[in-house]
Amino acid sequence: MKHYEVVAAIIIDDNKILCVQRDHGKYDYISLRYEFPGGKIESDETKEQALKRELLEELDLNIKVERKFLTVNHQYPDFSVTMHSFICSTLSSKFNLKEHIAFEWVNPEKLSNLDWTEADLPIVSKLMREC
Numbered sequence: 001m002k003h004y005e006v007v008a009a010i011i012i013d014d015n016k017i018l019c020v021q022r023d024h025g026k027y028d029y030i031s032l033r034y035e036f037p038g039g040k041i042e043s044d045e046t047k048e049q050a051l052k053r054e055l056l057e058e059l060d061l062n063i064k065v066e067r068k069f070l071t072v073n074h075q076y077p078d079f080s081v082t083m084h085s086f087i088c089s090t091l092s093s094k095f096n097l098k099e100h101i102a103f104e105w106v107n108p109e110k111l112s113n114l115d116w117t118e119a120d121l122p123i124v125s126k127l128m129r130e131c
Contacts, residue, residue: 001052002079007051008038008120009088010069010127011061016105017127019114020059020116023101027078036112036123037100047084055088059095063088070126074119085123 011018019034039054041047048065055061069085097103106114108131111124 004079004081005041006038006081006083007041007054007067008036008075008083008085008123009051009063010036010085011044011063011088011090013090013093013105015131016107017104017111017131019104019111020097020100021102021104022117023099027076029076030117032101032115033117034104035117035120038083038085041113049087051086051088059097061090061095062092063090070100070123072119076118081119083123086112103114 009018018037020037021034022030022032025031037055038051039058041050044051051065052063055063066089068089069087072081072083072085074081074083094099104114108127111128116124
């Protein structure tokens with residue numbers, strides 16, 4: 001079974017968190033669900049470099065990685081992930097959705113109102129407790 005090491009950005013702006021919605025994909029259980037933006041770490045990158053590259057590729061967004069937040073290990077039916085999440089800030093709230101179909105800026109206490117991918121749920125829970 002495939003295992004992916006991925007990074008996710010928790011972008012906080014004006015006390016709201018950027019949540020992006022996945023497009024239809026190969027796997028029903030993550031299609032159209034919300035996630036924190038990010039992606040796979042390449043073999044020659046640090047987690048922070050991967051996060052900056054992915055955000056630039058997916059959203060045309062330059063971010064500043066502030067601090068590590070939570071690492072989640074999750075087993076899906078067809079693959080597993082180790083997801084490293086980081087609290088990030090951005091100098092610009094303007095971005096372009098290139099791979100996602102929608103986005104929302106959400107107050108931390110309302111994060112559970114969205115339909116999240118399972119791997120993102122521990123991050124959502126921790127954000128709701130701490131923010």
